[in-house]
Amino acid sequence: EVQLLESGGGWVQPGGSLRLSCAASGFTFSSYAMSWVRQAPGKGLEWVSAISGSGANTYYTDSVKGRFSISRDNSKNTLYLQMSSLRAEDTAIFYCAKMAGGFRSGPYSFDYWGLGTLVTVSS
Amino acid sequence: QSALTQPASVSGSPGQSITISCTGTSSDVGGYNSVSWYQQHPGRAPKLMISDVSNRPSGVSNRFSGSKSDNTASLTISGLQAEDEADYYCSSYTSTNTRVFGTGTKVTVL
Numbered sequence: 026e027v028q029l030l031e032s033g034g035g036w037v038q039p040g041g042s043l044r045l046s047c048a049a050s051g052f053t054f055s056s057y058a059m060s061w062v063r064q065a066p067g068k069g070l071e072w073v074s075a076i077s078g079s080g081a082n083t084y085y086t087d088s089v090k091g092r093f094s095i096s097r098d099n100s101k102n103t104l105y106l107q108m109s110s111l112r113a114e115d116t117a118i119f120y121c122a123k124m125a126g127g128f129r130s131g132p133y134s135f136d137y138w139g140l141g142t143l144v145t146v147s148s
Numbered sequence: 149q150s151a152l153t154q155p156a157s158v159s160g161s162p163g164q165s166i167t168i169s170c171t172g173t174s175s176d177v178g179g180y181n182s183v184s185w186y187q188q189h190p191g192r193a194p195k196l197m198i199s200d201v202s203n204r205p206s207g208v209s210n211r212f213s214g215s216k217s218d219n220t221a222s223l224t225i226s227g228l229q230a231e232d233e234a235d236y237y238c239s240s241y242t243s244t245n246t247r248v249f250g251t252g253t254k255v256t257v258l
Contacts, residue, residue, distance in 0.1 A: 060247070062194075069151070070186070070194065070237050072247040084245055086149065120193060133182035133241050134199035141193060 027051040027137040029121045034142030041111050041146070047104040047121030047139060055079070055099040058128040060135060061106050063117035063144075073119070074106065075128045084128060089115075111146045118143050152177065152238055152250035159256040165226040168253045170238035171219060176248055178219035182241035185214060185223045189234045197236075198223060225255070233257045 033045040045061070060075040074095040075084045083095050094107040104121055118141040125132035153171040160166040170183065177183055181201050186194040196205055198214035201221060211226045221240075225232055238250040 062249075069252040070188075070239075070249040072239070072249060075247070086246060125196075125199060129241075129245060131182065132199050132203070133180070134184035134196050135186070135194075135239070136196050136199070136205065138193040138195070 027123060029123060029137060029139035031119065031121045031139045031142040034119065034144045036145045036147065037111055038148055039112060039146055042107070042109040043111065043144060045106040045108070045119055045121075045142060045144070049102045049104065049121075049123070052123070054097075054102040058124040058126070059097060059104045060122045060124060060128075061095065061104075062120045062122050062135065062138075063115075064120070064141075065114075065117045068117075071117075075124070076104070077128055082128070108144070111144075113146050116144060116146045149176075149242055149244065149246055149248050152240060152248055154236075154238060154250040154253045156251070157254045157256065159258055160225075160228045161258045162228055162230065164228050165224060166228060166255065168223045168225075168236055168238075168255070170221040170223070170240075170250045172221075172240055172248070173219055175243040176240040177216065177221050177238075179243055180241045181216070183214065183216055183221040184239050185212075186237045186239065187232075187234045188237065194237065228257055230257050 061073040121139040122135035123137040125136040185198040188194045202214040
């Protein structure tokens with residue numbers, strides 16, 4: 026059974042940093058691209074970042090480029106999101122999502138999701 | 149990258165069919181057979197309902213179906229049931245190697 030468990034969320038002041046983790050199990054972690062998707066309170070889903078199975082290729086939405094960094098440790102089956110220069114508008118539940126295939130090839134879907142971790146950026 | 153456009157709300161009576169549209173551009177929806185659909189109940193994580201325009205994952209009811217024409221994709225729910233009441237989001241791969249979600253549609257079962 027595929028399981029994704031996020032951790033690392035919490036409250037941080039504007040300009041601060043936070044590192045999210047996602048522990049994966051139930052599948053061959055290194056064979057699949059992984060993504061982070063966020064959802065601001067009462068709002069819709071927003072794709073944030075993705076990383077290829079090997080970790081060689083990373084992708085970001087424009088609003089987080091230069092501030093967020095995605096990485097993975099395939100020996101620990103863990104995905105990370107290092108977030109810095111955080112802004113109030115980054116406040117959201119952050120979901121870790123497994124991609125059904127590669128990021129740039131099909132199947133193109135996010136087939137499994139974690140329960141999410143809440144990040145609150147406020148003074 | 150702008151969000152894909154979905155109607156804010158769609159409603160129907162039990163047993164009826166409803167269709168949710170997802171409109172993008174030739175750089176996303178129209179350019180790739182990559183549209184997927186997700187169901188999200190309040191306080192829960194999203195769940196994949198349709199992959200790659202029209203593929204239904206194992207375990208998803210065959211009352212859910214997907215299609216695409218030009219820059220618009222659609223999700224149809226037939227035989228509407230109370231448990232289908234939720235938010236629905238489409239998503240697409242884009243020409244700039246990113247992913248984009250739709251604005252979301254709240255489905256209400258009357």
